[in-house]
Structures are given as structure tokens and as C-alpha cells.
Amino acid sequence: MMTAPLRATDPTTVNVALGSRAYEIVIGRGLLASLGTRIAALKPGASAAIVSDETVATHHLAGAQAALAAAGIPVASIVVPPGEGTKSWSRLEAVCDRLLDARIERNDVVIALGGGVIGDLAGFAAAILRRGLDVVQVPTSLLAQVDSSVGGKTGINSRHGKNLVGAFHQPILVVADTALLDTLAQRDFRAGYAELAKFGLLGDAGFFAWLESNWQDAFAGGPAREHAIAIACRGKAAIVARDERETGERALLNLGHTFGHAFEAAAGFSHRLLHGEAVSLGIVCAFEFSTRLGLLSTNEAGRVAHHLAAVGLPTHIRDVPALQTNADALMELIAQDKKVKRGKLTFILTRGIGQAFVAPDVDPVQVRAFLAEKLR
Numbered sequence: 001m002m003t004a005p006l007r008a009t010d011p012t013t014v015n016v017a018l019g020s021r022a023y024e025i026v027i028g029r030g031l032l033a034s035l036g037t038r039i040a041a042l043k044p045g046a047s048a049a050i051v052s053d054e055t056v057a058t059h060h061l062a063g064a065q066a067a068l069a070a071a072g073i074p075v076a077s078i079v080v081p082p083g084e085g086t087k088s089w090s091r092l093e094a095v096c097d098r099l100l101d102a103r104i105e106r107n108d109v110v111i112a113l114g115g116g117v118i119g120d121l122a123g124f125a126a127a128i129l130r131r132g133l134d135v136v137q138v139p140t141s142l143l144a145q146v147d148s149s150v151g152g153k154t155g156i157n158s159r160h161g162k163n164l165v166g167a168f169h170q171p172i173l174v175v176a177d178t179a180l181l182d183t184l185a186q187r188d189f190r191a192g193y194a195e196l197a198k199f200g201l202l203g204d205a206g207f208f209a210w211l212e213s214n215w216q217d218a219f220a221g222g223p224a225r226e227h228a229i230a231i232a233c234r235g236k237a238a239i240v241a242r243d244e245r246e247t248g249e250r251a252l253l254n255l256g257h258t259f260g261h262a263f264e265a266a267a268g269f270s271h272r273l274l275h276g277e278a279v280s281l282g283i284v285c286a287f288e289f290s291t292r293l294g295l296l297s298t299n300e301a302g303r304v305a306h307h308l309a310a311v312g313l314p315t316h317i318r319d320v321p322a323l324q325t326n327a328d329a330l331m332e333l334i335a336q337d338k339k340v341k342r343g344k345l346t347f348i349l350t351r352g353i354g355q356a357f358v359a360p361d362v363d364p365v366q367v368r369a370f371l372a373e374k375l376r
């Protein structure tokens with residue numbers, strides 16, 4: 001159950017218990033300054049290469065470089081354009097070449113300084129360069145701090161779809177400095193909030209109820225922010241420790257993502273619909289579809305939609321500007337998603353708030369009927 005909110009000045013450490021690949025997630029305000037000493041303690045004598053995007057670099061690259069310099073760590077910096085388009089083959093190739101130009105060797109370390117896009121791209125580059133370089137994740141978006149920096153999924157998109165090329169590559173350390181989120185655009189913070197609420201919705205009803213009364217403080221940068229991020233990281237760490245390769249329980253983290261990825265693709269992976277916004281829409285669909293299947297009461301789905309709308313997230317398809325789509329197009333996109341087996345669809349459904357489960361045999365006809373109704 002919930003503990004009292006932590007003091008903002010106390011860093012919280014969450015252990016990801018993966019045997020020889022175990023690592024710590026450190027969460028707290030102002031932690032970037034300790035990045036160098038933390039890396040030096042883990043890897044004495046290592047050089048580092050920071051990978052970041054232009055927006056994040058403007059705000060936080062100098063701070064990261066100074067923290068490494070203060071610990072005597074030689075550092076190269078590689079800055080790429082921001083946005084989902086950066087998770088591409090061409091950008092991967094460029095980053096790999098730049099890391100090799102910088103003479104990053106087997107004993108050195110790649111630092112992913114950015115949101116989920118940079119974490120996925122730099123993490124994947126580290127996974128394949130010299131058959132595996134250590135990576136430290138320094139997540140700078142809320143989404144990355146609560147979700148993408150933990151658990152070792154890395155990769156890029158292909159023209160066939162999202163995240164279709166990638167590898168599992170666990171970081172050796174995650175440093176989540178919550179002060180970095182102060183420069184994040186409100187819209188990006190909100191998008192990350194959808195993934196945060198997801199942790200309550202999939203398995204922790206108490207956390208969701210807590211968010212309903214404390215979300216404003218988390219947005220404002222109060223102690224609720226650290227607390228919420230720590231709870232989400234603990235939840236993700238526990239799931240990853242039990243099911244690192246997603247053979248079972250880890251799939252629960254895809255709550256809202258099968259519907260969500262279809263909306264994201266329908267919007268062309270564009271600024272019209274950010275990943276977290278698509279997840280918000282997708283979560284509402286998962287709850288409403290579960291209601292339609294008689295798994296839970298309408299009240300629960302309404303409560304979820306009400307909260308997500310209250311923080312300003314999209315909860316209805318018509319909330320997405322100029323989204324031209326129909327049920328058949330969405331079904332096509334859902335079928336392209338990787339969770340299709342022998343004509344049946346795998347969805348994360350729910351019996352209530354905090355009670356998500358993996359449903360491997362959902363009938364596409366029912367999904368189509370549901371979407372057709374939603375689009376009316």
C-alpha cells in the first residue's frame with residue numbers, strides 16, 4: 001500500500017533484481033550533478049559518450065558534461081534531432097558511426113540523456129556496437145522516467161511499424177533527476193502522465209486513487225512527483241524482474257497500447273497525437289471494450305476517462321485533430337501490430353481498476369464492432 005510522500009531531498013533507490021544484470025534506479029531532485037561520481041564508482045577509468053536530442057541538449061547537456069568532467073570522465077557528445085522520426089535506421093547508423101568516431105570501447109559507457117526516443121535509440125546503439133556496450137539511462141521526460149528507461153527494451157521503428165527492430169539491453173544504472181522535468185513542455189508531461197496512470201490502472205487501484213487526489217502536485221513539481229515516479233519505477237522493476245523477456249506478466253504494461261498504437265499509426269506518428277496521448281485514448285478503449293464484454297461496470301470505465309480528461313489527455317477519438325480513419329483501417333493497423341496469433345488478437349483487458357489481465361483470444365469481429373461504434 002501507499003507510504004507517506006517522500007521528502008523531495010531524499011533520493012529514492014529502486015533495485016531491479018536481475019541477477020548478474022541487476023541495476024539501480026535512483027530518483028530525486030538535482031541528481032544530475034552526481035552522475036559522474038555514480039558512473040566512476042561503477043566503471044572506474046571508463047570514458048563516456050552522451051547521446052541526446054537538440055531540445056534536451058539545450059537545457060541539460062552542459063550540466064551532464066560538467067558532472068562527468070568533475071569526476072574526471074572524458075566525454076564525447078552526440079546530438080540528434082528531436083522526435084519519433086529519430087528512431088530510424090538512418091539515425092541509428094549515424095549514431096553508431098559517431099560513437100565509433102569517438103573511440104568508445106568495450107569498457108566505456110554510452111549515456112542516453114533524453115526522453116524515450118533517445119533512450120530507445122541510444123540503448124539500441126549500445127546493444128549492437130562492439131557486441132554490447134554498457135548504457136546508463138538518464139531519462140529527461142516523465143514518460144522515460146516512469147517507463148521507457150527501465151526494463152531494457154531498446155529499438156527503432158521500421159516502415160512496417162513501431163519498435164519492430166530492437167533488442168533487450170538492460171542499463172547498468174538509471175538516474176532520474178526529477179528537476180529535469182521542469183523544462184519539459186506541459187503537453188509532453190501530460191503524455192507521460194498517461195503511462196504513469198497506467199501503473200495504477202493495471203495493478204494498483206490504491207495508486208490510481210492517490211493520483212486522482214495528488215496529480216496536481218505532481219504536475220507542479222511538488223513531492224508527489226518524486227513519490228509517483230518512485231511508485232511507478234518500483235512497479236515496473238518488480239514486473240521486469242519476474243518477466244524480463246515478456247513471456248507473460250510484462251505484457252500487462254501494454255495496457256492501452258494495442259488500441260493506442262493503431263491511433264498513433266493512423267495519425268502518422270505525428271505531432272497530432274503523441275505516444276502517451278495515444279496510450280490515454282487506448283486505455284479508455286481497453287476499459288470501455290472490457291465493459292462491453294461484461295467484465296466490469298460502466299462506472300469504472302467512466303471514472304478512468306474522467307480522470308484522464310481532467311488532466312487534459314485525449315479520451316475520445318474525436319479529440320485528435322483531423323484524424324481521418326475508420327474501423328477497417330484501424331483493424332488493419334491492429335492486425336499489423338505484433339500481438340496477433342492465428343486470427344485471434346491479444347489484448348490487455350481488465351476486470352476493474354488495478355485488475356488488468358492478458359486476454360490472448362479476443363475476437364476481431366467484436367473489436368471491429370466496438371471501434372465502429374466509437375467512431376460514430
Ligand SMILES: NC(=O)c1ccc[n+]([C@@H]2O[C@H](COP(=O)([O-])OP(=O)(O)OC[C@H]3O[C@@H](n4cnc5c(N)ncnc54)[C@H](O)[C@@H]3O)[C@@H](O)[C@H]2O)c1
Nearest residue numbers: 055082115116117118140141143144148153180183184188
Ligand atoms: N523502451 C520502452 O520500454 C518504452 C516504453 C514506453 C515508451 N517507449 C518509447 O518512448 C518514446 C516516447 O518517449 P517520450 O514521450 O519521452 O518522447 P521523446 O523522447 O520524443 O520526448 C518528448 C519531447 O520532449 C522533449 N524533451 C524531453 N525531455 C525534455 C526536457 N527535460 N526538457 C525539455 N524538453 C524535453 C524531447 O526533445 C521531445 O521533443 C516512444 O518512441 C515510445 O515507443 C519505450
Ligand SMILES: [Zn+2]
Nearest residue numbers: 195257275279
Ligand atoms: Zn507506451
